[in-house]
Amino acid sequence: MDSNKKFLNGTLNTIVLALLRENGKMYGYEICQLTKDKTNEKILLTEGAIYPTLHRLEKEGMITSSKEKVNGRIRKYYAINKSSLQEVDSQINLLSQFTAHLRTLLNLSA
Amino acid sequence: MIHDQQTIDRIRELLELSQIRDKDILEEMTDHYLSEIERQVAAQTNHQVAIRSTFQHIASFDYSTMYTQQDKNNRFVILILALAILFSTYIWRQHSTLPIQNQTEKIEHEWPDGWPLIESSGTIAAQFGNMNHPILNRERHHKGIDIKAQKGTAVIATGDAVVQEVGYTEAYGYYIILQHNDRYTTRYCHLSAVEVLQDDQVNKGVTIGAVGSSGRATSPHLHYEIIDGEAVIDPLECIRA
Structure with a gap:
């Protein structure tokens, strides 16, 4: 987890944006669970990482939030801001390309 | 799944103990932990065990990198703002008080800057400084200026003043000393x-x-001196109007 944390630092924003783009609106806990499930519990996003990221992205206008009442309590949902969709796409593409290069480099050195 | 108020209150309490105070964030985090309890219960964990393990998790979780950091940033911003306000107030006060101070200093020490004869009359017959005295016929320091003018030409005060002394000496003849302020006096x-x-x-x-030409004088003229404290200074350097 600790070494994952190091790699997550620069990529968490993009991971969150990619998940939101894929799944439409999501709430914080859902993002944590989805990440856990998709990575076979190898990448665990903690509440200490996910919420500040979501709030920052919202502040930057990349995502928007809405509140809904669920099970008698308020739940905050996040979704990609439609006007930022192009920027989100380009960010995801950049990280995707970077990951491909990274894979090549790691294979070479292996 | 509807949770009892006791569980909800305890979660909020634990979060508040961890310095999370923002209402929206408290609400969001509470939903997060209630969701976690729900997930565990759905995975066949005993409800009370799920609640207790979640409480334990909150109590031991390090939120310092999260909102306390943001708090610190906010505190830092507030501190900087406060310092900026203090500093600008200080600067403003400096600027607003300085001219007043200067003004009073100027008023207190304003030198008499007028021409001592009415209607700018007279011509300068002897400058301030070293000169050859026409009667004593030897080099000496001239303590003022001599302004040649017709006998009876009005001599006027070169600045607002109080008459300090009126008198007669063999050398000066009839003379007047005006005190303008703590610093400057003039002699006529x-x-x-x-x-x-x-x-x-x-x-x-x-x-x-x-x-006139009372005292040690060969012809009608005004001998005019300005004394700055103890020392005589060149009146021509003081005259402005």
Whole structure:
């Protein structure tokens, strides 16, 4: 987890944006669970990482939030801001390309 | 799944103990932990066990990198703002008080800057500084300026003043000494007439006497001196109007 944390630092924003783009609106806990499930519990996003990221992205206008009442309590949902969709796409593409290069480099050195 | 109020309150309490105070964030985090309890219960964990393990998780979780950091940033911003306000107030006060201070200093130490004869009359016959005295016929320091003018020409105060002294000496003849402030006094000598008394208040431009040749003088002129504290200074450097 600790070494994952190091790699997550620069990529968490993009991971969150990619998940939101894929799944439409999501709430914080859902993002944590989805990440856990998709990575076979190898990448665990903690509440200490996910919420500040979501709030920052919202502040930057990349995502928007809405509140809904669920099970008698308020739940905050996040979704990609439609006007930022192009920027989100380009960010995801950049990280995707970077990951491909990274894979090549790691294979070479292996 | 509806949770009992006790569980909800305890979660909020634990979060608040961890310095999470923002209402929206508290709400969001509470939903997060209630969702976690729900997930565990759905995975067949005993409800009470799920609640207890979640409480334990909150109590031991390090939120310092999260909102306390944001708090610190906010505190830092507030501190910077406060310092900026203090500093600008300080600067503003400096700027607003300085001219007043300067003004009072200027008023307190304003030198008499007028020409001592009415209607700018007279011509300078002897400058301030070293000169050859026409009667004593030897080099000496001239303590003022001599302004040659017709006998009877009105001598006026070169600045607002109080008459410090009126008198007669063999050298100066009839003379008047005006005190302008703590620092400057002026002397008017060889007068043919004196029109003020000691302690009279005179304004700049007011006639105080008349040009003459009383005392050690060869022809009608005004010997005019400005004393700055203890030292005589060149009156021509002081005259502005």
